[in-house]
Amino acid sequence: MPALTLVSFDACPYVQRAAILLQEQGRPYDIRYIDLRRKPDWFLAISPNGLVPVLQVDETPIFESTVILEYLDETAETGRLLPADPLERARQRMWISYIAGVMSAGWRVQAARDEAGARAVVTELRTHFAELAKNLPDSGPLWGGETLTMVDVAIAPILQRFAWAEALEPTLGLFDGLPRIQAWRDALLARPSLTASIVPDLEQRSARMLHALHSWVARDVG
Numbered sequence: 001m002p003a004l005t006l007v008s009f010d011a012c013p014y015v016q017r018a019a020i021l022l023q024e025q026g027r028p029y030d031i032r033y034i035d036l037r038r039k040p041d042w043f044l045a046i047s048p049n050g051l052v053p054v055l056q057v058d059e060t061p062i063f064e065s066t067v068i069l070e071y072l073d074e075t076a077e078t079g080r081l082l083p084a085d086p087l088e089r090a091r092q093r094m095w096i097s098y099i100a101g102v103m104s105a106g107w108r109v110q111a112a113r114d115e116a117g118a119r120a121v122v123t124e125l126r127t128h129f130a131e132l133a134k135n136l137p138d139s140g141p142l143w144g145g146e147t148l149t150m151v152d153v154a155i156a157p158i159l160q161r162f163a164w165a166e167a168l169e170p171t172l173g174l175f176d177g178l179p180r181i182q183a184w185r186d187a188l189l190a191r192p193s194l195t196a197s198i199v200p201d202l203e204q205r206s207a208r209m210l211h212a213l214h215s216w217v218a219r220d221v222g
């Protein structure tokens with residue numbers, strides 16, 4: 001098996017997707033953190049758009065989190081998450097693509113500098129959640145019922161950040177009246193892979209980082 005190194009910024013939810021899948025697969029990997037404000041030359045040489053994550057597979061870099069997820073899945077010895085059936089695979093990819101909008105709105109709600117701005121993004125996000133909820137199965141909390149899918153891996157980091165945002169500002173109401181999304185979030189957050197995919201104090205550090213950026217949800221963080 002090739003040596004895997006995940007090039008990371010520790011607060012990045014896109015990196016976390018890859019870390020979750022590696023943890024779920026029980027696959028050994030190294031992690032190399034960089035400072036995004038001072039990107040080293042070796043990093044810019046392997047990341048043409050200057051973004052993390054990059055997965056180094058021996059000497060070969062792969063960038064773009066969804067591409068990394070697919071590579072990791074295709075090279076798993078057992079327990080692949082993407083289905084063999086092309087139509088089912090297309091459906092998972094389609095929803096992973098839909099989640100890109102949730103990811104970007106997720107950052108905007110955390111970073112909004114005033115209440116009106118944050119609440120406007122909440123309204124947008126709740127529309128996305130309602131759409132996703134319609135497609136969650138009756139058979140269990142995950143996208144595949146009881147079975148983990150690639151859609152679950154793709155959305156887990158941002159659901160975790162929403163849970164943190166709600167802890168900072170309980171009146172946000174992101175999940176109000178959306179029991180399926182709440183159950184999905186809780187089932188994902190309970191997985192050991194989620195805990196193992198981040199540094200232990202990330203919730204507190206993220207809150208301080210948002211506070212320093214004058215985020216409304218993190219306005220009272222000390």
Ligand SMILES: N[C@@H](CCC(=O)N[C@@H](CS)C(=O)NCC(=O)O)C(=O)O
Pocket residue numbers: 009011012013014015036050051052053063064065066
């Ligand atoms: N579409 C990319 C998005 C990755 C991304 O936005 N990464 C952020 C950190 S969370 C980044 O590297 N930002 C560097 C910068 O903006 O200079 C992916 O899925 O891998």
